[in-house]
Amino acid sequence: MLRNYLLTAWKVFMRRKLFTAINLLCIVLTLVVLMVVTALLQNTFYPTGVEGRSERFLQMVMVDSTNTDKTMHRRGTLGYKLVEQYLKPLKNAELVSVTSFPESVSVYQEGRVSDQMMRLTDAEYWKILDFSVISGRVINDDDVAHGRMVAVLNESTARKLFPGLPYLGQKFSANGQTFTVIGVVRDEMHLNAYADIWTPVSAQPSSDYKNKFFGQFGAILMARSADDLPALKKEIIAVAKTVQYEDPTKFNIFQFWGDSKLSLFSRMLLSSEAEDGDVGTLLAIIVTLMLLFMALPALNLVNLNVGRIMERSSEIGVRKAFGATSRQLVAQLVLENVLLCLIGGAIGLVCAAGVLWWLEGSGLIPYLTVHLNLAVFGYGLLITLVFGVLSGVIPAWKMSRLAPVHALKGTA
Structure with a gap:
């Protein structure tokens, strides 16, 4: 039938x-x-892959600041001082990384110029994200502590900048500084991992960034397990209330939240101030x-x-x-x-x-x-x-x- x-x-x-x-x-x-x-x-x-442990970490990008006596309001990306002083000491966080957003830079090599995306990172960044290292090594604590002029490239950028040459030890100029290649990693598209070039956060012409509450940075906070995320979220919200701005006449109330990748997108898209970013x-x-x-x-x-x-x-x-x-x-x-x-x-x-x-x-x-x-x-x-x-x-x-x-x- x-x-x-x-x-x-x-x-x-x-x-x-x-x-x-x-x-x-x-x-x-x-x-x-x-x-x-x-x-x-x-x-x-x-x-999966490089951000495969994302179920264990939270992200922070934005900070809201107001004043109880004035109508002043500022929403901006995190500064280095805010991360170092208030986020890295959090008890429920196993690792806290401060990283800049990728920015376009001009790379100079013996008369050739190319535009690449550069990201500034600390050593914790490389411990939270699981990059596949093709050759050499990634940025470590010693590189950051001494402000070494070193760089990690992704595979496509290494081939583009140094065709037919060994990658490790090669030099290039960007932002008026000369960097030495110490490692090459596999190409990655994921938002937190996206860049062509990575350099230590301390390898900058000026150290003024260390004293700013607002800046060009975001933070990744990894808990010991996914079960610890609720406690870490509450701790982040609580510590925001203790932030003291260098000029309290400008801002004396701060708000920031630890978000998953989805809730961060929801918060930014919907301009939400809800604890969960209005994910629902x-x-x-x-x-x-x-x-x-x-x-x-x-x-x-x-x-x-x-x-x-x-x-x-x-x-x-x-x-x-x-x-x-x-x-x-x-x-x-x-x-x-x-x-x-x-x-x-x-x-x-x-x-x-x-x-x-x-x-x-x-x-x-x-x-x-x-x-x-x-x-x-x-x-x-x-x-x-x-x-x-x-x-x-x-x-x-x-x-x-x-x-x-x-x-x-x-x-x-």
């Missing part, structure tokens, strides 16, 4: 190629966009947008299936005249929908993998490495199947209940 159903479905698909092609296009486009977007979001907020609101927005996106092709799929089934009223009438039951007719029509959804799902999976492969090689997102989330593919396919079944069952059952003479005439 199943074999006959499958053969009939295949003949229907081939006989009505336009309907088949439009249905497949709706399914494939929906699944491809859903899987690609989800893969990129997962790569950003729940990464952000997730609700994302889920709603995805459902709305899926609803459009789903409605189109419903209309196409209704039209396709109504068009086959004569065929249904003949089969009923020869003894086919309503259950058999519904099963046949629903099986056709399910089969079409499965074929579209398989094509969508291959296309999504192809799109991600193209994104990795295109350079649109530097150093991108991303993988398909098969769980999301499964949920997306399941939703598509549900829409496919529902869009087929109702008109199929309606047509199967018609008297043969009415079905042959194509009337309800």
Whole structure:
């Protein structure tokens, strides 16, 4: 019986190629966009590899400061002094790193100039993030303590700056300073790890940065375990109340929060001051947008299936005249929908993998490495199947209940 159903479905698909092609296009486009977007979001907020321990650390970027007697308000990125004086002594943090945001610098080499992204780091940065070292070593405590003019490059930058040469020991000039390459690491796209060049935070022309509450830095705080994160969050919020600005007539109230990657994005996007960064609101927005996106092709799929089934009223009438039951007719029509959804799902999976492969090689997102989330593919396919079944069952059952003479005439 199943074999006959499958053969009939295949003949229907081939006989009505336009309907088949439009249905497949709706399914494939929906699944491809859903899987690609989800893969990129997962790569950003729940990464593996270099940021594989992100379930143990919190991030800090912004600090809010106000004055009780004035209307002054300032929101800015962290200064080095704030991290060193108030965050590094936290009891619930195993490691606290201060790192600058990547900035474009001009690298000079014997008459050649190239633009690269440079990040300033301390030694803790390299202990929290799990870089793959290709050659040499990374920046350590001694480099930071002595302000050594050393640099770590990623693999692509090393090849670009020193083609055909050994990387270690090579020198280059940036920001008016000369650095020596001590190590090369694998290319990484993750937000906290992204840069072309890393140098010690202390290897700067001036040490004024050490005395500033606001500056160009962010902080990464790693707890001993994921279970310690709630206590670390509360400790961060509590220590913000103890901050004393050098000029209390300007600012005497400070607020800052320890965030996961997702809550940090939510806080910055929604300008939230909630403890969790209003993550629930952000997730609700994302889920709603995805459902709305899926609803459009789903409605189109419903209309196409209704039209396709109504068009086959004569065929249904003949089969009923020869003894086919309503259950058999519904099963046949629903099986056709399910089969079409499965074929579209398989094509969508291959296309999504192809799109991600193209994104990795295109350079649109530097150093991108991303993988398909098969769980999301499964949920997306399941939703598509549900829409496919529902869009087929109702008109199929309606047509199967018609008297043969009415079905042959194509009337309800």
